[in-house]
Amino acid sequence: MQLEKSTLQFLLELKENNTREWFTEHKADFTKAQDNAKAVYAAIQVNLNKHDEVDKHKLFRIYRDVRFSKDKTPYKSHFGGSFHRKKPELRGGYYLHIAPGDSFLAGGFWEPNKEDLFRIRKELEMDASEIRDILKDKEFIKHFGGKFEGDELKTAPKGFDKDHPDIDLIRKKAYVAIKRYSDKEVLAPDFLDEVDIAFKALRPFFNLMSDILTTNLNGESIL
Numbered sequence: 001m002q003l004e005k006s007t008l009q010f011l012l013e014l015k016e017n018n019t020r021e022w023f024t025e026h027k028a029d030f031t032k033a034q035d036n037a038k039a040v041y042a043a044i045q046v047n048l049n050k051h052d053e054v055d056k057h058k059l060f061r062i063y064r065d066v067r068f069s070k071d072k073t074p075y076k077s078h079f080g081g082s083f084h085r086k087k088p089e090l091r092g093g094y095y096l097h098i099a100p101g102d103s104f105l106a107g108g109f110w111e112p113n114k115e116d117l118f119r120i121r122k123e124l125e126m127d128a129s130e131i132r133d134i135l136k137d138k139e140f141i142k143h144f145g146g147k148f149e150g151d152e153l154k155t156a157p158k159g160f161d162k163d164h165p166d167i168d169l170i171r172k173k174a175y176v177a178i179k180r181y182s183d184k185e186v187l188a189p190d191f192l193d194e195v196d197i198a199f200k201a202l203r204p205f206f207n208l209m210s211d212i213l214t215t216n217l218n219g220e221s222i223l
Contacts, residue, residue, distance in 0.1 A: 001043040002189050003098065007033040007079075012100040015077035023075060034062070037079040037098065040192065044096065045083055047196040052203070053086040054094070078102070085206070088223055091213045092206035094199055103186045105195055107202040108176035109209065110150065116213055121157060121170050123212045128166040130208055139201040143179050150174025175209070177202060 010033040014023070023030065041059050048054045059081040066072045078099030085092060095106045112120065124131065135146050153171040156162035160170055179198050185191060214223050 001039055002191060003040050003186055004033075004036050005187055007036045008098075008100050008183060008187065011077050011079070011098070014075055015100070018073040018075055018077065020074055030062070034059075034079075037081075040098075041081040041096065043192055044195055047192065048083055048094065048199060051200060053090055054083045055086050057081055057083045089210065089214060090206070091210040092202070094202070096195065098186065100183060102180075103183070104178055104180040105198055106176050106178045107199065108148065108174070108205065110174050110176050112174070117173070119213060119217075120175065120209070121160065122217060124166050124169050125160060125164060126217070128169055131169065131205075132166075134204050134208065137204065140177070140205070143198045143201045144177035147177075148172060148175050149178050150176045177205065 006029075010026070010029050013026070014030075017023075038059055041057055045054055045057045059079065060076075062076050062079070064071075064074055064076055066074065078097055080095065080097045083094040083096075085094075092108060097104050097106070109116070109120075134140055135148075140146055148169075151173040153173065156164070156167055156171055160167070164170060181191075181194075185194070188194075214221060216222055
């Protein structure tokens with residue numbers, strides 16, 4: 001199983017011809033590309049479940065919700081899908097984005113709810129050594145550059161010391177690791193294996209966050 005060149009080509013042409021008229025004329029091409037994407041995401045879940053517990057995956061619809069957007073093009077020019085770990089004991093989620101010239105995978109906590117974000121920040125306030133060790137791990141550096149991406153505050157969150165030695169982590173609003181791929185890499189026969197290897201590299205991070213988010217500040221389970 002691999003992503004077909006025709007799938008990327010369809011997305012490229014859709015980006016250049018993002019109208020309902022063009023899409024209707026090329027509906028058969030879309031169906032073929034979508035079927036290929038569905039098979040790819042399903043195969044990734046099978047791989048994930050060899051070393052994790054993923055109870056479902058979701059391939060997002062290609063139709064855009066333009067009601068509140070300045071961009072009124074009706075279709076996304078990418079395929080995106082998420083993989084959900086078994087809740088509530090396993091936290092964190094996987095994501096794969098396929099787009100010509102802009103493919104990437106990601107994992108972590110993009111928009112954590114306020115309770116989870118506060119719990120993470122309090123943990124980092126007490127002791128950030130474990131998350132620092134993960135960021136310095138050679139596999140995490142190899143795949144994700146040893147950093148988290150996403151929005152962050154310009155200063156300390158309310159109630160936290162702006163001079164705290166780990167304020168760079170505490171002020172983050174998201175904790176997400178991202179790895180980007182070229183079109184050549186996406187179309188390679190071993191791409192699904194490479195995705196799985198990168199997802200495996202997230203496990204120490206997910207394991208730590210699962211432990212944090214399922215316990216209180218005394219380390220007692222809240223499940």
